Structures are given as C-alpha cells and as structure tokens.
Amino acid sequence: EIVLTQSPGTLSLSPGERATLSCRASQTSSSKYLAWYQQKPGQAPRLLIYGASTRATGVPDRFSASGSGTDFTLTITKLEPEDFAVYYCQQYGSALYTFGQGTKLEIK
Amino acid sequence: QLQLQETGSGLVKPSQTLSLTCSVSGGSISSGGYSWSWIRQPPGKGLEWIGYIYHSGNTYYNPSLKSRVTMSIDRSKNQFSLRLTSVTAADTAVYYCARGWGLGDFDYWGQGTLVTVSS
Numbered sequence: 001e002i003v004l005t006q007s008p009g010t011l012s013l014s015p016g017e018r019a020t021l022s023c024r025a026s027q028t029s030s031s032k033y034l035a036w037y038q039q040k041p042g043q044a045p046r047l048l049i050y051g052a053s054t055r056a057t058g059v060p061d062r063f064s065a066s067g068s069g070t071d072f073t074l075t076i077t078k079l080e081p082e083d084f085a086v087y088y089c090q091q092y093g094s095a096l097y098t099f100g101q102g103t104k105l106e107i108k
Numbered sequence: 109q110l111q112l113q114e115t116g117s118g119l120v121k122p123s124q125t126l127s128l129t130c131s132v133s134g135g136s137i138s139s140g141g142y143s144w145s146w147i148r149q150p151p152g153k154g155l156e157w158i159g160y161i162y163h164s165g166n167t168y169y170n171p172s173l174k175s176r177v178t179m180s181i182d183r184s185k186n187q188f189s190l191r192l193t194s195v196t197a198a199d200t201a202v203y204y205c206a207r208g209w210g211l212g213d214f215d216y217w218g219q220g221t222l223v224t225v226s227s
Contacts, residue, residue, distance in 0.1 A: 001171070033212035037155075044204055044217035045155065051211045088155055092212025095168045097145070097157040 002026055004089050004100035012108040019076040021103045023067070023089030031068040033092040039102075040085045048087075049074065081107075110135040112205050112218035120199075120225050126192040130205030130218060137186045138163045143208040146179065146190045148201040149220070156201075160208055161188055195225045 003026040013019055023034070031052035037045035047056045049065040052072060062083075065074045076083055084107050089100040116128035130144070137144060145160040159169035161179040169177045178191040192199060202222050206214040 035211075035213035037214075044206075044220050045214070046217075047213055047215050050213040050215075056215065090155075090213065092208075096170070097160075097208075097212070099155040099157065101154045 001096060002029055002091055002093055002098055004091060004098055006087075006089060006100035006103045008103060009101075010104045010106060012106050013079055014108045015079050015081055017079050019074075019079055019083070019105055021074040021076075021087055021105070023072040023074070023100050025070045025072070025091060028069050029072075029091045029093060031072070034067065034072050035090045035092075036065055036074045037088045037090065038083075038085050039088065045088060076105075079105075110207065110216045112207065112216055114203060114205050114218045114221040116203075116221060116223070118221065118223060120195050120223060121227050122196055122225055123194055126190070126195050126199060126223055126225075128190045128203055128205075128221065128223070130188050130190075132186045132188075132207075137181065137188060138183050141210055144181070144188045145206045145208050145214065147204045147206055147214070148199075149204070150198075150201040158190065158192075158203075197225050199223070200225045 005024045007022045034052040036049040039045040048059050053065050062077045086102045086104050088102045111133045113131045120126045143160040146158040161167045161181050167179050176193045181188045202220040204220045205218045207216040
C-alpha cells in the first residue's frame with residue numbers, strides 16, 4: 001500500500017502570495033492517478049487536479065500541479081481569500097485509494 | 109448535474125452495524141466507467157477511503173476495514189449502500205459517498221453525513 005505524506009502540515013501565507021504544497025509517495029506512483037482536493041470547513045472535498053496536472057472543470061488557472069514518480073506539487077499563485085482551506089493529495093493504484101494527511105493553508 | 113445524497117442512521121451503538129445509503133440523481137449508477145465509493149473523515153482528521161463498488165456489483169475494500177465492510181448496489185433505485193459491522197467510537201466520522209472515474213479520482217461527492225458511535 002502506498003503511503004502519501006504531505007508537507008508542510010500547516011502553511012501560513014498572506015493573500016497575494018504563492019503557495020507550494022508537497023505530496024510524497026512511499027513508492028513510485030503512477031502520475032496518471034494522482035489527484036488534489038480542496039476542502040473547506042463543513043464541506044465535502046472538491047476535486048482540483050487529476051492526472052497529476054490537469055485542472056478539473058471550473059478550477060481557476062492560479063492552481064497548477066506537477067510531479068511524477070514519488071514527488072508531486074500543488075502550486076497556487078496569487079492566493080485569494082477563498083483559497084485558504086485544507087488540501088489533500090490522493091492516489092489510486094492496485095484497486096486501492098489512499099489520501100495524504102492534508103496540508104492546512106491558513107491566513108498569516 | 110450529478111448529485112449524491114447520503115442517508116442513514118446518525119447514531120449507532122457500539123458493537124452494532126452502521127448502515128448508510130447513497131442516492132444518485134442526475135445520472136445513472138449503471139453507467140459504465142465509474143465506481144461508487146464510500147469515504148469517511150473522523151472529526152478534525154483526514155480522509156479515509158472505505159471501499160467502492162461497480163455497477164456490476166464487484167467490490168473493493170480498504171484492507172484495514174475489509175473484515176467489517178459490505179457494499180451493495182440497487183440499480184433499480186439508483187442507490188448504493190454501506191454496512192459496517194461491530195462499530196466502535198473510532199468509527200465516528202462524517203461519511204461521504206463519491207463517484208470515481210477513469211483517472212482514479214473522485215469528481216462528485218455527497219455533502220456527507222455524520223455518524224456517531226455512542227451508547
């Protein structure tokens with residue numbers, strides 16, 4: 001089973017700044033099956049990125065993602081107030097899904 | 109627009125069975141190429157995938173929960189269900205149903221339902 005480790009646990013930034021979130025897999029993961037979600041309090045997670053780098057429908061282009069193998073990154077340029085939330089990476093492999101533990105993006 | 113809605117008991121006693129149903133509207137649960145998952149989130153914690161079912165009825169469960177989980181599908185009602193046996197306080201969580209598709213991600217989610225395990 002692949003374990004996903006996200007860093008940092010909490011990221012404190014100001015609106016307008018750039019956020020870089022990391023997701024590391026315990027073993028090589030197919031980038032085809034790596035996704036990122038945003039979750040706000042009291043809401044279900046929202047799909048942001050699939051296939052490691054493809055934005056889901058309606059996701060602003062300030063969100064971008066990249067990576068392959070064991071290291072994946074989500075970048076948010078010019079943070080907007082609504083971007084402060086918890087972000088999860090997720091992978092699919094061998095008929096199983098796993099999530100990272102999340103990165104909380106908070107306002108500094 | 110596809111919508112998913114979880115229903116079921118919000119309070120379950122320890123050692124009993126948790127039962128939830130996800131009703132799908134705006135699309136058919138029998139459409140090929142999709143899986144139908146349950147995912148849970150304990151209060152203040154992260155997401156844990158429980159398992160998924162295909163329209164064919166084939167199921168795949170998280171190994172950590174496999175001995176206690178059963179999922180089923182009712183194509184006539186456009187619903188799928190979760191049963192989790194022998195629950196403890198550790199099973200207290202918001203339970204989400206979600207649709208999985210070809211690139212291994214979840215594109216539609218229910219709003220979630222809180223299930224509390226307590227006597």
